[in-house]
Amino acid sequence: MQIDTLSEFLTQAGTEFRLYDLGRRLQPLPRADFATIEAGQRPYPWPLQRHAWLAVSYWQQGAGAQRYVWFLKIPLDERGLLNQAAIKHFLSALVEQLGQDPGAPLSDEQQQRLAQTPFTFQPAQDKLAAFHARLSQDLGLPPSAYYRPVLEYLQAPERRDWQQLGLQGLADLAARLATEPALAQQLGQRLFRLPPPVQQALLSQCEQQPLPPALATVLLAQISIEQERQTPDEERISLLLRATAGCAPFPARSRKIASLLTLAPGRPLMLALAARLWQELTDESLLLQYLAQLAEHHPTLFNGLFAELVATPALRPLILANLHNPALPAPLRDAIGQLFATARG
Structure with missing residues (x-):
């Protein structure tokens, strides 16, 4: 056969x-x-x-x-x-x-x-949990036995030890946010009062699932709050932004990314945009802004991330069309030139 x-x-x-x-x-x-x-x-x-x-x-x-x-x-x-x-x-x-x-x-x-x-x-275990949660949701199957304790914890955190929560239960919750508005609203109201490890685990699961627009807006607002601190936590900003990755591009996030890219963005944000939010870079202005910052401030990352982005079908035509753009800033032109010189040997 x-x-x-x-x-x-x-x-x-x-x-x-x-x-x-x-x-x-x-x-x-x-x-x-x-x-x-x-x-x-x-x-x-x-x-x-x-x-x-x-x-x-x-x-x-x-x-x-x-x-x-x-x-x-x-x-x-x-x-x-x-x-x-x-x-x-x-x-x-x-x-x-x-x-x-x-x-x-x-x-x-x-x-x-x-x-x-x-x-x-x-x-990885977190992605495996997200997959099983999404598959069960898509097939109309009940969530795992770990889901109920997570719901009960979210409703009354003071009554349960968060360390007893199962990763699969957190994944089950994230997989249901797009289809259960009340659950998404509850999470948006209580997420940032939970212990940091629980916040981090839930945000990591959210990035694997679609989110309702209202919850994505809450996460973007939390980025603004973090930016107002005397020493903003770049890892936390990256985590919050990544948590919205399952949403289709929307204006508020595009504006937030453009704003973050004007502030000499750190390594966590540059990695997050390439790995999780590449769909935002289909906006040509954001793409060129990103590449310019990458070349100027993160030259050691440039070759690897450029290779990943140019291999992405949604981005490849945009990148190739701008390789010889005379308006590119000098650091970006130089980085591209060095990349091709290295490839030629």
Whole structure:
């Protein structure tokens, strides 16, 4: 049996499946979009370190079927397309484990063998928790047993020890903020009265999920409060901004980023914008402002972050169109020149 794509394998196996990107942050990947990516008709939209980082959840049709998950790290070619040889290698490993029956269930031992291929990876615990929370939410399944204690803690923090809260429960809460307005409002009212470790964990989970606009506005306001301190905490500003990453670009955030970029931004903010908020950089003025600050104040980061941004399909045309822009500031022109001189050897 000739099977050339992952989607074809899963479909012929009679499974239902969902796909998510786990690279820069958790994002659902529609099956129709993935089919065009597999066919080589478009580059992978969210590359990280020249790879696609995929979570594939699949299950046999029917109530009560066991769900399996693969975490796949698939290399991309110089055009940003999926490396077809890597896909075929993984598929051949699947067929080897399953024989000629793609619908056969995988045993735990077979799962372990597949995990030893060079195309699998193990996500960090916080991203793994976010993935399971989002998958359960998308499939209409109940949250984990850790969710109820988190809700009870949010309602009355003084009655519970925050150190007993489970990470999965925090992730379950973040995954429900976009669809439960009352919960989002409650979090916005109480988040910044919670102990710093709880704030940090919740903000880290928020960056993996879509948020309602009202809560995103609360987070931006907290950035302004932090900026008014005598010595603003750059890590905290970055964390607050990253927490809004699941929101589509909106004017208030764009203005806040532009303002932050005028203040000799530190390393945490520059990394956060490239890793989590690249969609804001599709605004050409913000992109050029970002690159100029990166070249002038963070030259050691320039080559690596420039390479990641130019590999992002949404940003690549904008960057290439400005490589020879005479209006670029001198530090940025010099950094680009040095980058290409190094690449030429």
